[in-house]
Amino acid sequence: MQHNIDKEIRETEQELKHVGSCTTKGLTQEQIAQLDERFFLAIEKLTWLKDRRDIRVKEWTTTSILNSQESVNIKRSRATSLCRKRMKNI
Numbered sequence: 001m002q003h004n005i006d007k008e009i010r011e012t013e014q015e016l017k018h019v020g021s022c023t024t025k026g027l028t029q030e031q032i033a034q035l036d037e038r039f040f041l042a043i044e045k046l047t048w049l050k051d052r053r054d055i056r057v058k059e060w061t062t063t064s065i066l067n068s069q070e071s072v073n074i075k076r077s078r079a080t081s082l083c084r085k086r087m088k089n090i
Contacts, residue, residue: 005053012049016042 019039024032 005049009046009049009053012042012046016046 016039019035019042022035024035027035
């Protein structure tokens, strides 16, 4: 999943560079407005993608299944208890 976000970030950066370098000479006001809209939408998308990537990485590194409170409170299943009893009787 991380690779897909990085790929989208690269594509959005390329689009942003392209739209940012386009000249407005000879364009109508409507075309200039559309170009500006594409530019600002690309900036917004790039910011969102980078924030999303950073959040996922942060959550992944700080969350541990083994140390979570839920795993500490898990009760042994009946089958596990029976297996342990059998092993003790051997």
